[in-house]
Amino acid sequence: MAVLRTLLYLLVYPGLLFLFVYGTFSEWYDRKVYARLQNRMGPTHTGRFGLLQPVADFFKLMAKEDVVPDAADKGLFNALPAFGLAVVATSGLLLPVWNFSLAAPGWTSFSGDIIVMLYLLSLPTLVLFLAAWSSTNLFSTIGGARVLTMLFGYEVPLFLAVLSPAVLAGSWRLAEIAAFYQQRPALLLVNVLGFLVALVAVQAKLERTPFDIPHAETEIVGGTFTEYSGKKLALFRLTTDIEMVVASGLLATVFLGGFPGGALLGFASFVIKTLFIIFLLSLIRALTSRIRIDQVVSFAWRVLAPLAVLQLLATILVKGFLS
Amino acid sequence: MSFNIPIGPQHPALKEPISLRMTIEGEVITDADIRLGYNHRGIEKLAEERNWIQNIYLMERICGICSHSHATCYVQAVERLMEIAPPKRGMYIRYLVSELERIHSHLLWLGVAGHEAGFDSFFMYVWRDREIVMDLLEMVSGNRVHYAINTVGGVRRDLDETQKARILDGIATLRKRSEYYLHIGANEPSFVARIAGVGLLPKEQAVALCAVGPTARASGWDRDVRKEDPYAVYDELEWQVATADTCDVLGRVVVRIKELLESYNMIEQMIKKLPAGDIAVRAPRKAKPGETVSRYEAPRGENIHYIKANGTEKPERLKVRAPTLGNYAATVFMLKKGFVADIPLIFAAIDPCICCAERVVTLVDGRSGASSLVSLSDLRRRALDRPANALVKGKAEWPF
Numbered sequence: 259m260a261v262l263r264t265l266l267y268l269l270v271y272p273g274l275l276f277l278f279v280y281g282t283f284s285e286w287y288d289r290k291v292y293a294r295l296q297n298r299m300g301p302t303h304t305g306r307f308g309l310l311q312p313v314a315d316f317f318k319l320m321a322k323e324d325v326v327p328d329a330a331d332k333g334l335f336n337a338l339p340a341f342g343l344a345v346v347a348t349s350g351l352l353l354p355v356w357n358f359s360l361a362a363p364g365w366t367s368f369s370g371d372i373i374v375m376l377y378l379l380s381l382p383t384l385v386l387f388l389a390a391w392s393s394t395n396l397f398s399t400i401g402g403a404r405v406l407t408m409l410f411g412y413e414v415p416l417f418l419a420v421l422s423p424a425v426l427a428g429s430w431r432l433a434e435i436a437a438f439y440q441q442r443p444a445l446l447l448v449n450v451l452g453f454l455v456a457l458v459a460v461q462a463k464l465e466r467t468p469f470d471i472p473h474a475e476t477e478i479v480g481g482t483f484t485e486y487s488g489k490k491l492a493l494f495r496l497t498t499d500i501e502m503v504v505a506s507g508l509l510a511t512v513f514l515g516g517f518p519g520g521a522l523l524g525f526a527s528f529v530i531k532t533l534f535i536i537f538l539l540s541l542i543r544a545l546t547s548r549i550r551i552d553q554v555v556s557f558a559w560r561v562l563a564p565l566a567v568l569q570l571l572a573t574i575l576v577k578g579f580l581s
Numbered sequence: 582m583s584f585n586i587p588i589g590p591q592h593p594a595l596k597e598p599i600s601l602r603m604t605i606e607g608e609v610i611t612d613a614d615i616r617l618g619y620n621h622r623g624i625e626k627l628a629e630e631r632n633w634i635q636n637i638y639l640m641e642r643i644c645g646i647c648s649h650s651h652a653t654c655y656v657q658a659v660e661r662l663m664e665i666a667p668p669k670r671g672m673y674i675r676y677l678v679s680e681l682e683r684i685h686s687h688l689l690w691l692g693v694a695g696h697e698a699g700f701d702s703f704f705m706y707v708w709r710d711r712e713i714v715m716d717l718l719e720m721v722s723g724n725r726v727h728y729a730i731n732t733v734g735g736v737r738r739d740l741d742e743t744q745k746a747r748i749l750d751g752i753a754t755l756r757k758r759s760e761y762y763l764h765i766g767a768n769e770p771s772f773v774a775r776i777a778g779v780g781l782l783p784k785e786q787a788v789a790l791c792a793v794g795p796t797a798r799a800s801g802w803d804r805d806v807r808k809e810d811p812y813a814v815y816d817e818l819e820w821q822v823a824t825a826d827t828c829d830v831l832g833r834v835v836v837r838i839k840e841l842l843e844s845y846n847m848i849e850q851m852i853k854k855l856p857a858g859d860i861a862v863r864a865p866r867k868a869k870p871g872e873t874v875s876r877y878e879a880p881r882g883e884n885i886h887y888i889k890a891n892g893t894e895k896p897e898r899l900k901v902r903a904p905t906l907g908n909y910a911a912t913v914f915m916l917k918k919g920f921v922a923d924i925p926l927i928f929a930a931i932d933p934c935i936c937c938a939e940r941v942v943t944l945v946d947g948r949s950g951a952s953s954l955v956s957l958s959d960l961r962r963r964a965l966d967r968p969a970n971a972l973v974k975g976k977a978e979w980p981f
Contacts, residue, residue, distance in 0.1 A: 477922050479592065547769065551608060
């Protein structure tokens with residue numbers, strides 16, 4: 259029975275199947291918001307309101323020819339898409355949506371899971387870099403170099419910004435952090451600056467405009483994904499969708515007070531809060547133009563990092579004041 | 582680490598085939614080279630086989646965006662050779678369409694610039710509004726792209742009162758939107774960060790490298806054929822040459838939007854001043870022997886047609902200098918020392934129309950880089966041998 263439950267947990271909810279469904283839904287939502295902001299329709303044809311368009315795209319790509327370049331490092335090239343998907347899906351399991359117990363930490367909710375989650379969310383970036391490097395294409399190589407360069411820019415502000423609410427709550431466990439803010443909602447206001455920094459950093463992590471530099475099509479064709487096609491590209495796209503869900507779930511947990519209210523209400527607030535964050539991400543995507551890689555790094559270190567440090571200082575001061 | 586990257590002949594940033602070879606170190610371009618000749622169509626030769634009227638429609642097909650520019654430039658030259666003057670009303674309608682075309686071309690370019698900078702919302706908005714002017718052009722001429730409104734001695738369609746009112750309506754909307762785009766283009770921080778200081782072309786370099794059109798004007802060089810050699814109706818209108826002195830892509834965006842605003846003014850004046858009378862005079866079938874050069878300010882810059890007539894109903898020689906050709910030298914200069922991320926922006930900023938400017942095909946060996954001349958019969962023989970000698974798919978080599 260325990261085995262069956264674990265399998266269900268991994269494969270159905272909140273494992274792969276749920277993440278697939280919700281990930282594709284988020285992609286549809288993101289595309290629709292982005293399109294409406296640009297005075298377009300967005301997907302309309304497949305399914306009601308075009309809801310099934312991302313699913314259709316996924317299965318279409320699965321059916322396409324899968325080409326592996328002769329010069330590529332075949333082992334890495336083939337393994338990386340699945341590895342990336344596994345990593346983000348694993349980090350999805352750690353979201354404290356409703357299946358956890360505050361009193362009894364389990365293997366999906368334990369002290370330090372916020373750190374594990376941040377690390378699991380860093381891995382896809384390395385996967386992208388390795389994928390680009392192993393495909394040996396010139397455009398991919400440049401894309402891979404850009405992926406890593408950007409990582410050095412946004413990762414530190416992201417960690418600082420996400421960890422400062424944890425410092426204030428005095429816990430390294432996502433469920434406890436959320437519970438802390440549910441009891442004292444006014445303290446959420448302390449972290450507004452950190453929320454904004456984390457939002458921009460997540461936008462960079464997801465490589466969306468203005469940070470879509472590693473796969474800027476007008477400059478370096480497909481960038482990281484130039485040589486990827488068929489199933490592997492489909493897996494990479496699914497990885498990005500799920501990463502978007504998980505990252506916005508993480509932000510909702512630490513900055514928006516988590517998902518209180520048991521199974522149904524908790525799930526509903528998960529959907530509402532993640533969609534709100536994805537809406538903000540789409541807004542940034544629609545309102546900005548792609549910037550240059552050197553501008554990303556200088557922006558991250560001149561603006562984001564100082565703001566994140568400021569947030570951390572404010573948090574520490576407030577914590578001292580409270581105790 | 583320094584390596585060569587090929588941008589084109591097939592690349593998402595370039596909708597037409599051209600090859601830019603960049604030597605880059607990290608993200609910085611250390612050297613740039615342009616290779617042409619992927620889309621030679623032999624139009625000049627073809628023109629020698631057709632009569633004066635047929636050639637209007639051939640010239641219109643030199644370019645899919647400034648089609649009216651080439652047709653008008655050609656028609657101006659033929660009218661000079663035939664010594665006929667079109668009636669005033671015909672002239673006004675012809676250059677009204679010219680200005681409408683400039684608007685559609687500049688709006689198209691603005692959208693493309695937004696897309697190249699990764700600012701897709703700007704692209705979508707601008708292209709939505711471009712539909713207004715496309716509809717006006719369709720209403721005036723019957724077509725959206727190849728208007729075919731010119732004929733030797735005037736134009737083929739007249740304007741009525743409802744059309745005039747609808748043009749004024751459309752222009753009023755476009756003026757409001759263009760002012761907003763000028764505001765966005767010059768103020769949106771991420772967009773300005775991408776285009777300010779990119780692709781620098783100082784004025785003395787612009788002069789030395791013979792840049793034309795908005796590229797030259799954005800470097801503070803106020804040359805515009807409509808002003809310095811006012812043809813047809815342009816000396817009867819009140820307008821200014823739009824310039825900018827930032828010498829970069831930002832300047833080219835600003836110049837083009839300012840030109841849009843000037844074009845709206847010109848169109849309103851032309852509609853108001855539109856004289857009564859005929860729209861065309863009858864043209865002879867043959868032109869007298871002689872030669873002439875016609876200049877025309879196309880949306881992309883100065884367009885030049887040279888025609889030599891030998892007294893028959895066909896031209897003996899027709900030479901086209903499209904504005905894009907005049908800007909290639911400046912482009913290579915602008916690309917050097919730039920970033921990889923700026924290549925599409927800098928290149929797009931001259932508003933390249935590659936197949937208009939193609940005059941020759943060079944055969945270059947991909948591996949050794951040696952170019953060679955091949956006779957037509959030899960080329961035909963090679964084409965026939967190709968299937969037999971072709972490499973097996975798996976063994977084909979990447980030429981770089």
